[in-house]
Amino acid sequence: MNRIINDPDLLVEHMLQGVLVAHPELTQAKDNQRVVYNANLAQDGRVGIVTGGGSGHEPAFLGYVGPGLVDAVAVGEIFSSPTAKSFFDAFCIAERGAGIACLYGNYAGDNMNVKLAMKMAASKGLVVRTVVANDDVASAPPEDIAKRRGVAGEIFMWKIGGAAAAQGYDLDGVIRVAQKAVDQCRSIGVGLSPCTIPAVGKPNFQIPNGQMELGIGHHGEPGIEVVTTESAARMAERMLDYILADRDFTVDDSVVVLVSGLGATPVMELYIYYAEVERLLKERGLRVHRCYVGNYFTSLEMMGVTLSVLGLDAELASLIDQPCRSIGMTQTE
Amino acid sequence: MNRIINDPDLLVEHMLQGVLVAHPELTQAKDNQRVVYNANLAQDGRVGIVTGGGSGHEPAFLGYVGPGLVDAVAVGEIFSSPTAKSFFDAFCIAERGAGIACLYGNYAGDNMNVKLAMKMAASKGLVVRTVVANDDVASAPPEDIAKRRGVAGEIFMWKIGGAAAAQGYDLDGVIRVAQKAVDQCRSIGVGLSPCTIPAVGKPNFQIPNGQMELGIGHHGEPGIEVVTTESAARMAERMLDYILADRDFTVDDSVVVLVSGLGATPVMELYIYYAEVERLLKERGLRVHRCYVGNYFTSLEMMGVTLSVLGLDAELASLIDQPCRSIGMTQTE
Numbered sequence: 001m002n003r004i005i006n007d008p009d010l011l012v013e014h015m016l017q018g019v020l021v022a023h024p025e026l027t028q029a030k031d032n033q034r035v036v037y038n039a040n041l042a043q044d045g046r047v048g049i050v051t052g053g054g055s056g057h058e059p060a061f062l063g064y065v066g067p068g069l070v071d072a073v074a075v076g077e078i079f080s081s082p083t084a085k086s087f088f089d090a091f092c093i094a095e096r097g098a099g100i101a102c103l104y105g106n107y108a109g110d111n112m113n114v115k116l117a118m119k120m121a122a123s124k125g126l127v128v129r130t131v132v133a134n135d136d137v138a139s140a141p142p143e144d145i146a147k148r149r150g151v152a153g154e155i156f157m158w159k160i161g162g163a164a165a166a167q168g169y170d171l172d173g174v175i176r177v178a179q180k181a182v183d184q185c186r187s188i189g190v191g192l193s194p195c196t197i198p199a200v201g202k203p204n205f206q207i208p209n210g211q212m213e214l215g216i217g218h219h220g221e222p223g224i225e226v227v228t229t230e231s232a233a234r235m236a237e238r239m240l241d242y243i244l245a246d247r248d249f250t251v252d253d254s255v256v257v258l259v260s261g262l263g264a265t266p267v268m269e270l271y272i273y274y275a276e277v278e279r280l281l282k283e284r285g286l287r288v289h290r291c292y293v294g295n296y297f298t299s300l301e302m303m304g305v306t307l308s309v310l311g312l313d314a315e316l317a318s319l320i321d322q323p324c325r326s327i328g329m330t331q332t333e
Numbered sequence: 334m335n336r337i338i339n340d341p342d343l344l345v346e347h348m349l350q351g352v353l354v355a356h357p358e359l360t361q362a363k364d365n366q367r368v369v370y371n372a373n374l375a376q377d378g379r380v381g382i383v384t385g386g387g388s389g390h391e392p393a394f395l396g397y398v399g400p401g402l403v404d405a406v407a408v409g410e411i412f413s414s415p416t417a418k419s420f421f422d423a424f425c426i427a428e429r430g431a432g433i434a435c436l437y438g439n440y441a442g443d444n445m446n447v448k449l450a451m452k453m454a455a456s457k458g459l460v461v462r463t464v465v466a467n468d469d470v471a472s473a474p475p476e477d478i479a480k481r482r483g484v485a486g487e488i489f490m491w492k493i494g495g496a497a498a499a500q501g502y503d504l505d506g507v508i509r510v511a512q513k514a515v516d517q518c519r520s521i522g523v524g525l526s527p528c529t530i531p532a533v534g535k536p537n538f539q540i541p542n543g544q545m546e547l548g549i550g551h552h553g554e555p556g557i558e559v560v561t562t563e564s565a566a567r568m569a570e571r572m573l574d575y576i577l578a579d580r581d582f583t584v585d586d587s588v589v590v591l592v593s594g595l596g597a598t599p600v601m602e603l604y605i606y607y608a609e610v611e612r613l614l615k616e617r618g619l620r621v622h623r624c625y626v627g628n629y630f631t632s633l634e635m636m637g638v639t640l641s642v643l644g645l646d647a648e649l650a651s652l653i654d655q656p657c658r659s660i661g662m663t664q665t666e
Binding site for chain 1: 334335336337338339340344347348349350351352354355388389391392396525526540542543544545562564565566568596597598599600601602603604605606607608609611624626627628631633634636637638658660663665
């Protein structure tokens with residue numbers, strides 16, 4: 001392991017120092033350094049958008065705090081859930097009189113801590129509702145869809161929910177569209193190399209060189225199959241087959257595609273991969289309304305890529321096109 | 334080598350397919366696929382901004398084509414110069430009646446091909462002037478400053494030159510401010526792992542695990558020293574020492590800092606590193622006017638980081654703050 005760090009046990013503290021000094025539009029809760037929020041939040045009666053998760057996925061999660069996106073984020077240790085207290089503090093900060101939409105991913109630790117935080121919030125009279133992303137088709141069969149993990153499709157949930165809140169949707173409305181973004185999204189990843197948590201010092205899983213692990217999770221959770229690394233074209237086809245077998249996207253007008261590198265994949269390769277995805281979608285009669293290609297949701301220095309497809313209706317299309325500004329995503333039109 | 338590609342000999346073609354389908358605001362010259370330009374260029378009498386360079390540095394170079402930045406880019410093979418014909422074709426496309434500023438980095442192949450392209454342009458009556466970035470302090474001593482390579486500081490040159498052109502500066506004015514951006518910028522990189530050109534199949538240089546190469550070039554050109562990998566704090570201090578010894582930044586009001594990953598460095602680590610840079614600059618009496626932290630100029634999947642510091646005067650400060658929009662950099666204020 002050869003990395004640019006100071007102390008493996010203080011990675012998150014040191015990262016936050018850099019993020020906060022680089023981005024004065026973000027700030028840290030006074031009494032809880034593990035809550036980062038939009039410094040320009042107005043008491044404008046809008047629904048507050050909160051998320052949270054483990055670190056090591058940058059720019060997720062804190063990189064999606066900003067206008068048109070998330071208002072406050074609970075920051076966990078590397079690959080582990082933020083505390084219930086941090087979720088609760090994020091709720092309190094994001095509350096602007098219209099309730100809180102907590103939009104997070106389906107992991108045991110996050111589920112437990114959000115649940116505890118909601119009890120703390122209820123005792124304070126805060127109204128918090130949740131949407132739990134479960135877009136990873138590889139993590140459980142269709143009959144167990146509620147067991148699936150949330151992966152890069154969470155970004156769609158934040159974008160859609162954040163745009164709705166900015167437009168003045170009430171809490172019911174924000175929850176409805178964020179849930180729709182989850183329901184109409186499917187994702188799958190492929191890993192080409194493992195990653196190493198610096199405090200551990202060695203990879204917590206292995207991918208033999210020349211092989212790829214299809215369906216790998218964002219923390220190296222085992223995938224569906226390990227096969228010899230294929231061409232980008234075959235990789236895209238195999239991944240898209242899983243996604244399209246799981247949901248009928250032809251009922252929608254068009255789709256949004258998110259291709260995210262897992263940390264160490266050259267941007268060149270993400271575009272090579274995207275060219276294949278776009279070609280295959282067109283062959284199958286689907287039109288790409290908008291796409292995102294880059295490092296949007298990573299796993300430290302893992303090599304690999306995730307593919308997320310969101311089925312659009314007119315409402316989601318309008319919301320996905322709204323402007324937003326954050327470290328991870330800035331959209332001007 | 335385990336990568337997301339189709340054919341190692343067609344990486345650039347396949348990448349361009351993906352880039353063009355993902356970004357309809359970019360287009361390819363009809364008779365030269367290795368020229369990419371802003372599809373919305375108006376015949377508005379502005380100075381045309383052209384750059385070019387080898388591929389493998391994405392989002393550089395084509396990721397900086399867009400409003401407020403570069404108008405047309407000549408695209409080379411992996412780590413090698415575009416042809417003279419591609420530079421010439423880029424000049425022709427970017428010409429809008431006020432001449433062309435060709436803002437590129439100091440490499441033998443680029444120098445030769447730009448010179449040839451300028452002869453072709455002169456015979457067509459086009460006025461082309463150049464600024465050649467040489468911001469890498471590690472690549473030659475101060476007395477041989479003209480021999481230094483251009484690295485991530487090129488982005489400042491494009492940003493400043495592009496903003497000036499957008500504001501209606503004439504060719505003299507654009508060249509003057511772009512040259513000032515180069516003169517007032519210093520950069521240095523550190524490599525923690527090598528990278529592999531897929532068509533070659535193995536790294537063309539080595540960095541032993543646990544060691545780092547200070548002053549490494551964007552293509553693995555040898556650096557100044559290979560030492561045991563240090564903490565982010567010590568790394569930042571060592572790199573900043575080289576930069577500040579080379580130019581007196583205290584004559585300026587403030588500085589702009591660019592921290593770019595080389596491809597495989599987690600974003601978390603870039604922020605850990607940036608926190609140290611900001612602290613050290615403050616200790617030395619310098620104020621950061623603006624910073625950029627991310628993967629702005631990469632070297633395939635190399636692990637490492639580059640640090641660029643630009644000394645500002647009032648004119649550069651105003652130009653760096655102008656809006657721009659591109660794959661690599663979008664600024665709304």
